[in-house]
Amino acid sequence: MPSLKDLKNRINSVKSTQKITAAMKMVAAAKLRRAQEQAEAARPFAERMERVLSSLAGGMAGQEGASPLLAGTGADTVHLVVVMTSDRGLCGAFNSSIARGARRVIRDLLGQGKQVKILCVGRKGRDQLRRDFGKLIIGTIEDVGRPRLGFDAADMIAHRVLEMFEAGEFDVCTVIYNQFKSAITQIVTVQQLIPFAQPEPAAGAANAGGERPFYEYEPSEEEILSELLPRNLAVQFYKALLENAASEHGARMTAMDNATRNAGDMINKLSITYNRTRQATITKELIEIISGAEAV
Amino acid sequence: MADQIQFELVAPERLLLSQPVEMIVLPGAEGDFGVLPGHAPFVSTIRPGVIAVFDGGQVTERLFIAGGFAEVTPERCTVLAEEAMPVGQLDRGAIDTQMREARNDLADAKDDGDRAAAETRITVAEAKLAAMEGTVY
Known part of the structure; x- marks a missing residue:
């Protein structure tokens, strides 16, 4: 006794x-509010980017000489999986659920005989995946969004991925992150970024595109598209980072x-x-x- | 209103401007162009320069843009900017520093990628300076 x-x-x-x-709960709540505001502020850009892109891509898809970012490299052997987690723990099942989702995706791909490369964004993801797939991890990006999560961080990741893509190091790029639904619920989301997967409704609109206005392009369509696609990649990463940040704070708060x-x-x-x-x-x-x- | 067009300027991090205006002059990659209501559908890349917003026959706002895209439809003009700010907020000291850093980087650049990045930064800084001194339409 x-x-x-x-x-x-x-x-x-x-x-x-x-x-x-x-105290941590209070801090997380304050940060969550900020992260949500930021995600809100970023939405208009992503929406409009998507609109321009889908009207462009609708016309370009299936054409000869379309950018590999849009049409793919033609091969499907090497997959790059970008796993987004947080740098810090004490946020419930946030990191483990991403790691679990990532493991499932990677096992699936390996099971299909694909080659997999892993790029970890955030320290915790690397720590969790290292045990099972240590040899597949090709890099870790840490301290993203400190002191403040900005678009340049997303741009940096996009650059790194693009460099690898141009060097022919992978064919398909997928990102795994937590989508923020509420402070209690986060949804592990797997999104394919390269080749650019068109969202379903946009694809439908492009098919019924007979009545859509025909745009004039300056300079040429291809040139605009070749600038727009890398930008879009950065925007998608930015969106994922923001969702992830909001989810992290939500999970920590709970x-x-x-x-x-x-x-x-x-x-x-x-x-x-x-x-x-x-x-x-x-x-x-x-x-x-x-x-x-x-x-x- | 029939004689106004909805103008939107969006940066990745926020919506900078969204208002109906009379006319906008944009620095297109292949020359400046003006957008009036009823403009033909048009997509263009933007070079670093100044966006001038016209209302009532006067320039009401001048915004610096470091590059991006413009999408024009008869009712709407949307500019997706990489970096944008009102010309009045440009700071000569900061631009000079950027210019110097970019020049140094250009001198130290080891490969084409670095060199191109530094050159882009110089172009942006030069455009900023030009924007500060530039004439009002």
Whole structure:
């Protein structure tokens, strides 16, 4: 049976842990709000980019000499999987669920006899995947979005991926990230970026494109497309990074909320034990005194 | 209103401007072009330069843009910018520093990629300077 002093120490330590988790929860909530605002602000650009791109791509798809970013390299043997996680832990199942999703995708690809390369964005993803696929990881990008998540971070990732693509190091690029739904729910999303997979509704609109306005292009269609596609890649990465950041803070907020509540429960239990023990000690001492007095 | 066109300027990080205007003059890759309501559908790349927004026959706003794309339809003109800011917010000291850094990088550039990147930065800085001194339409 633990002594009174031990119990007191434990209660104090749980109390200070609770203070930390409560503070982390507040910080995560504030950061979540900011991340959401940022995601909101980035939406118009992505939407319009998509509109221009799909009207362009609609006309270009299936044509000879279309950019490999749009049409693919023609091969399907080497896959690059970009796994986006956070750099820091203590955010519930956030990182593990991405790692689990990534493992499933990678196993699938390996099972089909494809070659897989992994690019990790965020330290935690690398740590989790290293055990199973250590040899497949070709690089890690860390400290993304510090101090502030900006478009240049996404641009940097896009550049790195594009360089590899141009060097012919892979054929298909897929990104795995957590899509933010609410502070409690995040959806692991697998999205193919290269070749550019057209969103379904846009593809439908392009097919019914007879009545769509015919654009004039300056300079040529190909030139615009060849500039637009790399830009689009950066935009997609940016979107994924923002979603991921919002998800991370949401997940951390929920996790810390739970932790705070659990710490509260634990303090209650420990206090009861402490009080009982103290009472028992007092009773024992009384019995000793009384029986001593009786014996005299 | 029939004689106005919806103008939107969007950067990756936020929506900079969205308002109906009378006319916009954009620095297209192959020359400046003006957009009035009812313009034919048109897509163009943008070189670094100044966007002039006209209202009531006057330039109401001048915005510097470091490059991007413009999509024009009869009712709407959307500019996807990489970097954009009102000309009034350009800072000569900062531009000079950028210019110097870019020149140094150009001198240190080891391969074509680095050289092209540095050259782009110089072009942008030069365009910024030109924008500060440029005449108003």
